[in-house]
Amino acid sequence: MKRIPVLLPLGLAVLWLVLTESLSWGNVALGLVLGFGMVLSFQNLRPVTPRFRRVHVGFGLLFKVLVDIVKSNIAVGRIVLGLTHGREVRSGFLDIPLDMRDPHGLAVLAMIVTATPGTVWSGLADDSSMLRLHILDLQDPEAWIRTIKQRYERPLLEIFE
Amino acid sequence: MMPEIPAWIALPATVLLIVGGLLTLVGSIGLLRMPNFFMRIHSVSMGNTLGVGCVLVASMLIASAVAHRPVIHELLITLFVVFTAPITAIVLMQAAIRRTKPPKQ
Numbered sequence: 684m685k686r687i688p689v690l691l692p693l694g695l696a697v698l699w700l701v702l703t704e705s706l707s708w709g710n711v712a713l714g715l716v717l718g719f720g721m722v723l724s725f726q727n728l729r730p731v732t733p734r735f736r737r738v739h740v741g742f743g744l745l746f747k748v749l750v751d752i753v754k755s756n757i758a759v760g761r762i763v764l765g766l767t768h769g770r771e772v773r774s775g776f777l778d779i780p781l782d783m784r785d786p787h788g789l790a791v792l793a794m795i796v797t798a799t800p801g802t803v804w805s806g807l808a809d810d811s812s813m814l815r816l817h818i819l820d821l822q823d824p825e826a827w828i829r830t831i832k833q834r835y836e837r838p839l840l841e842i843f844e
Numbered sequence: 845m846m847p848e849i850p851a852w853i854a855l856p857a858t859v860l861l862i863v864g865g866l867l868t869l870v871g872s873i874g875l876l877r878m879p880n881f882f883m884r885i886h887s888v889s890m891g892n893t894l895g896v897g898c899v900l901v902a903s904m905l906i907a908s909a910v911a912h913r914p915v916i917h918e919l920l921i922t923l924f925v926v927f928t929a930p931i932t933a934i935v936l937m938q939a940a941i942r943r944t945k946p947p948k949q
Contacts, residue, residue: 701920756867756894763874763887774883793930800871800889803882804930805937817937819886 688732692718733787737841744838751799751834759800759819775821776805779814779828783836788843795835802827853909857902864898867891881940885933892929897922 696714703710762772783789789811796802796816806815818827849857867890874887900918907915 698920698923701916704915704917752893752897756890759874759886759890760867760870763870763877763890765877774886790930793934794926797889797930797933798893798926800886800893803885803889803937804934805941817882817885819883 688722688726690735692722694718695721731786733785733843735842736844740838740841744835744842747834748795748798755799755801762820770822772820773822774817774819777816777818777821777824777827779816779831781812781814781836782832783840783844784811785843788839791839791843792831792835796831847910849906849909853905857905860898860902860905864895864902867898868895871895881944885936885940889929889933892925896925 692715695718696711699714699717700706700710761767781789783792789807792814793804796804801819803817804814805817807813814831816827816831821827871887871890871892874890875884878884878887900922904915904918907917
């Protein structure tokens, strides 16, 4: 028999409580029933249950991503307004070899890539060994590969694999 | 009647709204200025990330001040935007790649 997931139903219950803005016993019970009910009825659609290790790494990653969101917004804004000191902006596709295979880690990587303007997820090899990104300012491909692998992939590997 | 909002909340909220609006405006200008789809998709995401983020934090500040208690509804909007944005971005990108011959880098 499969292990009954706990984290996801509890998360859904918390989501319900924030949504209804109440901490009454009725809503706590309803949230738990909804959470466990939904997760149990959708179990067959979720073949892989995530294993979390070293969750504290996630806080550092979250902070780094927030900083990067601000930075990349400024960078893309400058390019849109033409404030690049006369430098021509070349955009293009970039292939990045990945070590991560866990679908949850890849999903979080997709969120990070989408949340930072200037990079868009443009494809993943069938065995998730190669990620293709479209990058607005592809001046230094090596630096982009380093950023994705060191700054994002490494902490995600520590959390999910 | 307008509820009373203390200045130390009204000021940062105003700044956040202006910054968020400007970011979204610049992103939309990019829609007009960028030469092809692959470059345009980057500029739109400005409004979708920091632009919407600023507006949501401003909303949290004002709503908390008016209700005299912390209002954190907006975190859910952030969560849903973060969860769903990659899906549309990936689908749009795949459609664009299949429809057009991607520009040589």
